[in-house]
Structure formats: C-alpha cells, structure tokens
Amino acid sequence: MVSGYLIYKAIIVVIVFLVGLGIAAYSTYAERKVAAFLQDRLGPNKAGPYGLLQPIADGVKMFMKEEIIPDVSNKFLFILGPSIAMLTACMTGAVIPWSTPLVINGVSYPLQITDINIGILYVFGVVSIGVYGIMIGGWASNNKFSLLGALRASAQMISYEIAMGLSIIALVMLTGTISLQEIAAQQSGWHWNVFYQPLGFIIFITCAFAECNRTPFDLPECETELVGGYHTEYSSMKLGFYLFAEYINMFISAAIISTLYFGGYNMPLIGRFVTDPNILSILGLVFFFGKIFFFIFFFMWIRWTVPRFRYDQLMHLGWRIFIPLSILNIVLTGLGILVFNK
C-alpha cells in the first residue's frame, strides 16, 4: 500500500510539474498573441498552424544559443541565480488543490500534491526565496544595470510582500484556516471570498503583479532604463530559465488567486446537474483551469494596457497606500465578523 501511495504521489508530482512547464511555455506564445491582438496585429503565425509551434522553436533557439558567462562574474553564484528562480517557481505548485479527490475502487486520490495545513505560509515562504534568485543573479553578473535591477527587485518584492501578507490575514480571519484545500472547500456555491473581501482581493492581485515583476511593476527589468535589468548578462537557457520562471510564477499566482478568492475548483449551480463525485472532480479541474487561464489572460491584458510606474511611485504605493489599506481591511473584517457573527 505504501508503494502504491508513493507511485500515485510521484505520478501527480510529475503531472503538475509538466503541466506547469507546458502552461508556462504556452504562456509565452499567449503573451505574444494577446499583445498582438490588443494592438491590432496578428502575432506569431508562421510556426505551425496559428503559430502553435512557436514555443518549441523558442525553446530550441534558447538551447542552441551561445552561452556566455562573464569573466568577472562569480561563476557559482551566476549559475545559482537562475536555478533558484526556476526551482522556487516549480515548488509553489505543490500545495495547490487542483480539484476534489477522485475515488477509484473505494480509494480516495486527492488531486493535490500535499495538503499541508500551513499551505499559505508555504507559498509565501517559497515565493520569498524566489527573490534570492534574482538578487544573486543580478549581483553575480558584476554589472551596474544588473545590480540596479536586482536591488529594485528585492526592494519591491519585500515591500509588496507585507501588504500581500496583511491582505491574507484578513482572509484567514474570515476562513479560520490557512490550508488551501480547506479554503477552497469553504467557497462552494456562491460563497466566493471575493464577495466578502473585495478590498483584500484588489490589494492581493496588485501585490501579485508586483511579486511576479509584471507590468505595471516590471521595474526590475524595465528595458528602457536598465537594458534588461537583473538578466542583462544572461544568455542562452539561463536567460530562458529566468523568463520561464516568470511565466510559471504567473501561472501559480493565477492558481492561488483563483483558490483564495474565486472559489478554486467550485462552480455555482453545478451540483444540481451532476452528482457523481468523480465527474464533479473532473469538472472542478476544468473550472479551476478556466479560472486560471482567465487570470493569466488578465495579467497579460493589464500588461498591455497600464504603463509602468516610476520607482518612487511604486514605493509610495506599496508603503503609504497598500499597507495602511490592508490594515484598514483587517479592522473592517474584524468588525464584520463581530457584527454579523459569521
């Protein structure tokens, strides 16, 4: 029985890993297509039908490119940087509840790698290690632009993590748990947390943009000021790892936003039409991925709409607006719990 459990866990780990990589690869394609469509263009359409083979071509290109490691850089740290970025990006998928358990021959197979009871803390912990990948990479490059980009990235991520954590505290007060599986299960029907925590949701999604280094908060790599930011000196697949990690982070962020605020795998009214738990589980997976894809699209939509912030505006927004707002949100949530006795 133990070996069967291990095999099942190994299978689900590999599936989550591969799906994460696949979605990240096709996010690069989707990003280019969405950007093109929002600008009245067609986007990549030459590699395969509708350009669908573009990510594969890009991947081959990344591997084939000459790899340059600057002489003056610290080689060990130079290689460590993208490795950490990629590793932490892949690790966060472990606690996301993809759907309700599948029951086969009376044995329940939860569609989640592990349901640790401190799921949110785990995600936060791993994400904050991610900043080291950028910091180490930028510092080891021995380049002014890289260093500036890395400094910006670390300052930005640290300041936005506070507001993000505070917005989560209000959510935890409401749900009474920090296990992602339980938070998702609580939001059945119309009880999506976004209706109870609209302010917290806005703070959380804005901080998620900042954590992913996406426009309007893409200052660590703003090409108009810093050449390429922290990855200026990187080439070949190490650059690919940084870019790839960003897209995996985006996928995980979308998954976490959907789990925390948009009911995860829950869909209102579906329980009336389908009762079989296994079919419900598969439908839940479909709904969950629908929500994830919507948020990935939303990330791109925002990127090609909103211009970049100035750095002082970014810090002002983080420290003097979002942190007080999220504290206000905690107070309001506490009052709400007291008054409505939820």
Place this chain on the structure above:
Amino acid sequence: MLTNRSKVVVNKKMSFWERIYLPAIAGGLLITIKHFFRKKTTIDYPKEVREYSQIYRGQHVLKVDENGAERCVACGLCAVACPAEAISMTAAERAPGEENKYREEKYAAIYEINMLRCIYCGLCEDACPKEAIFLTDILVPVSATRDDMIYGKDKLTEKHFNEVPIKKRQTEEVAAFKAETKNKDLRHNVLGKSDSF
C-alpha cells in the same frame, strides 16, 4: 485652435475617484479589449496581397515589338531625364542578320538601372520616344547585396509571347490619343486591347 481638439492642461487637484486610479484602469482595459476583437490591420503578406493602385509604378520593363525585336535605340533620353541618375547604357550598332533581335539600326548593348537609386517617378517612360521603357506593377524584390540591385537587360527586357502588361497605367486621354494616331509602333500601349502586347 485650428482643430478645436487641443486641450488646456489644468493642474487641478484630482478627485477621490481619479486618485484611486481604478476607474481609469478599468477604462483603459475596456479600450484595449475593444481592440482585441477588432479587425486586424496586418495582412498575411505572401498569402494575401494588398490591392495596388491602377497607376502603381514598380519595376521597369523594356518592351519588344510584335516580332520580338527590342524597341530601345539607346538614345539616352531616359538617362538624361532620370532625376536620380539611375540609368546607364552603352549603345551598339546592329549587325546584318540581327533584324529580328533589334528593331532599329542602333540598340543598347548594355542597359542598366540601379534599383536602389531609382525613385520610380516614371520620367524615363515619359522621355522615351520609342515607347520602349515602361514602369509596371511588378514589385522589385529585395536582395542581400547592392550589386544584385543593378538590373541589366536580362532582368528588364520582356520575353516575346510573354509580354508584361502595362496598359493599366494609361489614362483614357492618352489611350484615345494613341488609338487615333493609328501608328502601329504605339499600338502595344492602347487601352482595352488584348494583353498580347
């Protein structure tokens, strides 16, 4: 204030809704999503080609007459008329037995147009007394070297029985004038006649 579109900049204090930016961001998102579903301006070029103007001026052609003999007599008027000095030529005398290759006693042994210098104004066409050179709606293809862009007679002269149509460029008045002259030399340029010349 010619267009009434200029806006006077006022540094007034922003209202609360303007300061939280969210309505403005939502407005921006609305604008971009409208573009998402709009018809794209890009065309899939090699597969579909944009419609050209009737009088589009592209690559030149050196016409041949109804027997396949070259019309050009290397008079040099096109080279003189050319504002970009793109045309150069070397004249030669027709040898006995070459009557089917060259229409008159003198012909252009070398005739070169530098397609990088050419501004496609069509003055060479106006200058030509023998109706030998015309601009067509053929696109000049790109090339990796400058030398390739100097077109000689091999690229410019049309093949007999495979003539390049040029009538589209003629206006009604010109065509009527040329039809009136009844000069067989000029017939290949008459509007409405078949494309064989």
